[in-house]
Amino acid sequence: MNWHLIAAQLLNGLALGSILALVALGLTITFGLLGLVNFAHGVFFMVGAYAGFVTFQYTHSFGLAVLMGALVVLVVGIVVERVVIRLFYRRPPEDQILVTFGLAIVIVEIVRAIFGGKTQLFPMPSWGMGATNLGFLVYPNYRLQVIVIAAITLAAIYLVLYKTRLGLIVRAGIDDSLIVNILGIDVTKTLLAVFVLGAMVAGFSGVIDAPIVAVDPDMGASVLIESFVVVVIGGLGSFSGSILGGIIAGEIISITTIWAPDYAQVMLYLAMALVLILRPQGLFGTEGRL
Amino acid sequence: MDTQNGANESAVNRRTFLKGSAAAAIGAAAATGFPSIVLAAKSSKSYPALGTYPAGISGDTAMIGIISDLTGSYSADGEDLVKGYKLAIKHLNEGGGLVSKVPTLSGKGVLGKKLVYKIGDSETKANPAVQAATEFIERDKAIMICGDTSSAVVIALEKLAQREKVLFFAGASGSNDTTGKDCQRYGFRSQPSAYMDAKALAPILKKELGSKRRAVYLVPDYTYGTTLYESMKEFTEKIGWTTVNHFLAPVGTTDYSSYLLNIANSGADVFVNIEFGNDAVASTKQAAQFGIFKTMQMIVPNISSYMPDGVGAEIMAGVYGTQDWYWGIAGNKAYPEAAAHSKIFLDDFLKEFNGVYPRWTAHIAYDQTLTWADAVERAGTFYPPEVIKALEGGHKIDLCLGPVAYRAEDHQQIRPVPVLKGKKPSAMKNKDDYFEIVGMTPGHEAVPPLGMFGCHLPGST
């Protein structure tokens, strides 16, 4: 066996896992905090990528593209929440799954109607080009940078939700809406804020991932499923869990590919099933959440 | 209950029979030899009912059922394909375009029937495609069906066409099996097969890249990918190349990094990317990020219509590959047989679709629809076995690629294969000018020997 290759695949699993964790982050927020199974997560990701694509076309600035990706999806998120989602917080999870599933279909087709089905060119930002020679392998700079971006984003979201007054209200509002209502805080606004935060982060990660994947209206579908894998393995509502969930998923894919590429996806979903059977709260989740 | 062997069955007869005897309907089998009460066609000779003939042409119109990807991940290719069909049908009905260059075609419909069409969405999946085709045949009595952009789906449709005795013209399909072991009397394919792509490419690769190269392959795991891999392996090894390894990836993979690491580690100096559509875009973008193109030359044996749009000209520059047709042939003095007619098609297409350039999928649609119409006119009837005879007769029709004909034995079109090389961004004259044409391998040189892929055409009735 080629030890260089194994080391390379281990590192790749880590980078792939960071991307997966980042891509899943929006879902971690809505799923973990609201208990809302958002099947529209993938399309928020896709809309973000498209908003970034259009911005980049006009400005050639990756930074602006990322900003617009997040802002456009923020607006889409507000509209979706006010019109549809707010009616579903008190309904069973099955209904939430169904309505967001419907939303996903509609949003994909709207984007297809506007932009057509073809893959859009989303170039790599200049600072992400090139590859670094790590001795045992040459690895793309951008993928290494995404590890850092993912870490910073996760830390920022963690700080917002756990170290600020806003975050305190949010979490309290979700844990016990009655008391928070009595205290004079509008819970519906809290729910809106969390949903929109989740959507915005999905849009953000859509732009970050766009230079790597093919940008087309259907790009959100696989992202959605992979995000479920990450969130399930890591544990609902656990931020550190979602990072580790992402990395575990990335490593499973990478390591399996060395010996049996055929089974890479099979192993991934088997792992997800195994976690759900043996430890449904996820490897790093706490019992009783959701 | 009647039993029968399936031959000489007619949907129309069955229906009429069953209407008259609803009691026998439950679990009923078809009626054998039930007297034909169908009106004979107006043509001079009369033929027995078969498939949708003559029900599909009993009125003033003849219906074409188009199956294409309106939604799903090949929807861009599907849209291009549909445009080709629309333009062909418009020209056949109203004249213009290459219709005026084919003596048999009047520009007033086909055999006096105005052509109408319907489009069914395959959603880039086999089941909706088969469903759409079935509905065209049963409900609309389509006299011809065509389309789709996946070899797996095309083969399923070919088999359906054979069973229902309705002609089918494949959209984008590069697998050897389409006109090989899965070939059908009722199925026709104009796109070069994987074998033809590989055989056309090999001499140019030898000339441009030398004969001591080591190749590694990324292969989508289905009939198109595996047959193209086998053909490329065969022909590159004939020019002295070594095949280092190949990696099968499921269709729809979004992150190829783990495969690309294997590829980067393979010690090869040529990367043959067989992925198609969005998979080609994702894998190529990622390969570039892995720096693979610094040490490896990329070859894409069959370049998807929208691949350059997705990966950008910088990456496509210097890439070798083939396409069924490329608009740069239009007016290209190096290829006089194809230049003039390609120009007519290109100009009409640009005019019809507000300056949008046709891709090779549109070309397949346009040329095949005209070829079918010509065969019907020459046969003097829509009766499928006669049309098949006309198509198998070796008659050449002079369309975008110059004179071409289907081979009688496997229904593969014998046609030149354009070999392309990606242009540098600085050399591009417009945003669609991605390739230069480095060769045009004549059809008879590219086609596989007869029987090589196990084609045995079933009967036509």
Add this chain to the structure above:
Amino acid sequence: MMLRAIGDRSTWRVELAVAVFLIAFPWVFPIIGGYANLATRILILGLFGIGMDLIFGYTGMLSFGQAAFYGTGGFVTAYLLSTGMLHNTLGALAAGTIAAACCGMIIGYLCLRQSGVYFAMLTLAFGEVFYFLENSPLAKWTGGENGLPGLPKPVIPLGFTTLHVQSNLALYYFVAILFFVGYWVARRIVRSPMGAVLRAILENPARAAAVGHNVPKYKLAVFTIAAAYAGIAGGLLGIFQGYMPPDAFSIDQSGEIIIMTIIGGAGTLIGPLVGAGLWSYLREALQNLHGVGAFWKLILGLLFIVLVTLFRRGITGGITDSIGLFRVRRRTAAAHVEEAPAVSGEVQP
């Protein structure tokens, strides 16, 4: 819930109405532009949906992996028939159904300890495992991405003669008979003591367990039955179109059958057929409408959102509810039933 409202006396009338509908459908359907093949397709999905309804509508388990059983049934049947290992169509269908049921029992055993979102995620994971297994590792048998073409038309030996089902209409009635049997069996199940337990589980699993029902056993039984329904429907799909498509295993397929069940009305058994009919019919009608074409999915998606938001119980549920308005006594009874889950909702995790 709906069945209770109809009352016991009308048992056979419902079956009769379904039978009459099944016989008349291909003759009435063309009036609005339908045709026999589409009718057959709708029945196949309706049969698939009965299983979905048994687990979702009656027992409250939302499975996102039913395509695994649809595909398993389909590919086992298709493999046996296309390789010529079996010529008897019913035999191959039975084999496919049993294979699907066995998979259902194993997957069900592994999944059923979870409920709600966890159950949905777990079935989704197994659905994907099956999909990717079919796609590559098992491609030698399943044809992978190509699927299995070349299934012969149904051949049914009856002892004294052999039926060859050839025409589209004959094929329709072949499927219709199986649908009717499937529907009849499902109705027996939901009206049996087992059905009562299932509804008790739907309304309050904890209470059902507290009064001494072996909840996991019942759940496993109904999950296995649902897998069998999916299996036979998958087998019929392959036989019907002479080709077994690989996308039968896809997550889209699982999603589609859920959509159809919800649109038609869960908890009614006939709802999935109504949903499949509406979805399939509108899909084709919209595609052929001038200027709509590619937007068909957008329109149906919007329709689905509206239905999920406003008509929780789908079309069939909506109709039976409005009939109920005229039967005051029964409406009061139904209201009691409606209240129960609202109370139990707080107990749910």
